[in-house]
Structures are given as C-alpha cells and as structure tokens.
Amino acid sequence: MTKRVEAKHKIDRRLGVNLWGRAKSPFNNRNYGPGQHGQQRSKPSDYGIQLRAKQKLKGYYGNISEKHFRRLYQEAVRRRGDTSENMIDLLERRLDAVVYRMKFVATVFAARQMVNHGHIAVNGKRVDIPSYRLKDGDELSILGEMKENVNVLAAAQLGERDVPDYMDVDHKSMKGKFIRGPKFADVPYPVQMEPNLVIEFYSR
Structure with missing residues (x-):
C-alpha cells in the first residue's frame, strides 16, 4: 500500500473540500485542516491560490505523482486549442x-x-x-x-x-x-476545479 492510498482520507481536510463528494469524507464532520493549526485561516497569495488549485486537481485523480502531472501539462501545452481544456481531456482519458x-x-x-x-x-x-x-x-x-x-x-x-x-x-x-473526450464543462466534479489556475501555476 502506497503512502498516497494511506493518506487519501487526509486530502479532503488538507484541501478544505469534500474532494470526491463522498458521504464518508472526514471533511463532513471536521471542515478544517488537520493538526493544531488546522482551524487558523489566512488570506492566500496568488501563488497559494494556484498551488491549491493544482493540489485539488492532482489529488482528485488519485494524487498522481508530480512528475506525471507536469508531463500532462507539457503535453497539453503542445496540443492545439485551449491548454486547460487539453489538460482535462488528458486526465479523463486515464x-x-x-x-x-x-x-x-x-x-x-x-x-x-x-x-x-x-x-x-x-x-x-x-x-x-x-x-x-x-x-x-x-x-x-x-x-x-x-x-x-x-x-x-x-x-x-x-x-x-x-x-x-x-x-x-x-x-x-x-x-x-x-x-x-470531454470538455471541462462536461466533467461532473463535485467541487469547483480551476484548471486555468493550474496552467498559470506551471507557466510561472
């Protein structure tokens, strides 16, 4: 069993969303981050907002590795058309x-x-x-x-x-x-995803 699988129930609380829309999500009972500082809130920077968008999208697909996720972004850039739409298409074809x-x-x-x-x-x-x-x-x-x-x-x-x-x-x-292959609007994400911010994160 990988660490990603062992930690799947912590992802919701860390990101502050019920990422997969599951009734069993621990976020339903404790809608704040884990640890003693989990309930502290601070205004994120632009970088922090983009990072969180990337973590949500990456986490949703089973918290796939950063190396693989970056390769998907690079391929999405090379393809014709909207890069964020290309990224979603590649993820949904896995x-x-x-x-x-x-x-x-x-x-x-x-x-x-x-x-x-x-x-x-x-x-x-x-x-x-x-x-x-x-x-x-x-x-x-x-x-x-x-x-x-x-x-x-x-x-x-x-x-x-x-x-x-x-x-x-x-x-x-x-x-x-x-x-x-779907368009972004066709994908039934239970939470708001922002692939445009993911593209901004990697294109910094």
Whole structure:
C-alpha cells in the first residue's frame, strides 16, 4: 500500500473540500485542516491560490505523482486549442479515471488498484497500467470473477455520482465504452476545479 492510498482520507481536510463528494469524507464532520493549526485561516497569495488549485486537481485523480502531472501539462501545452481544456481531456482519458467514472469501483484509488492487478481489459486485451490513455470508441470490460466481486457490485449502485454522458456502461455485463473526450464543462466534479489556475501555476 502506497503512502498516497494511506493518506487519501487526509486530502479532503488538507484541501478544505469534500474532494470526491463522498458521504464518508472526514471533511463532513471536521471542515478544517488537520493538526493544531488546522482551524487558523489566512488570506492566500496568488501563488497559494494556484498551488491549491493544482493540489485539488492532482489529488482528485488519485494524487498522481508530480512528475506525471507536469508531463500532462507539457503535453497539453503542445496540443492545439485551449491548454486547460487539453489538460482535462488528458486526465479523463486515464484508464483508472475511466474505471472510476464508470462506477466499477467506489474510489479512484480502488480503480488504480483494480487496473494494477490486471482485472481490466481494453478492447479485449488486458491492461494493467493506470495511466494508459484511452481513445474515442475504446471498450472496457472487467475480467473473470471480479465481475461478481461484492465491492464492484456495490459500487455500481452508489448514488453519490452518475456515469457522465461521454461514456456508456452496462453494469449487468460489467462493460463500458469511452465515447469521446470531454470538455471541462462536461466533467461532473463535485467541487469547483480551476484548471486555468493550474496552467498559470506551471507557466510561472
């Protein structure tokens, strides 16, 4: 178990938001930061605002590494069009993010674990790389006995979130299709995300 997974319940309180909109979030009961100075509030600088926006977006996708996150930013810059829109498109094409969006699991951390353990196939081929990038029209399926796993079946029934319209899912067969890359406005974030501030942070 990585430190990122062990610390996932602290992320909400550190950032001051219920990042994934979960009923079990500790932020629901203690809506201030951890530690003896957690309740102290100070006005952040422009840099602090940009940093927090980056931490929220990075944390939402399972607190992916800074090195990988910066690479995504660099690729978003190289692509044509709006850089912040490109960044969201790249993040939403990650295999672990799509497994989470399709409600095959309850959390993005569980999605990463499911992919790592080889329980997901893309277009019929097993893929065990969470950062694997999906293309429009790619089809996903859960492999073997994992289709009947109690946690997978429970995740499909969660009322905390819905499957977005840029993908299609059949929870009876545990299969789904990534229809298209989304625009920022299409992504059902439970909290306000500010990818434009993330771009400003890295372009300083």
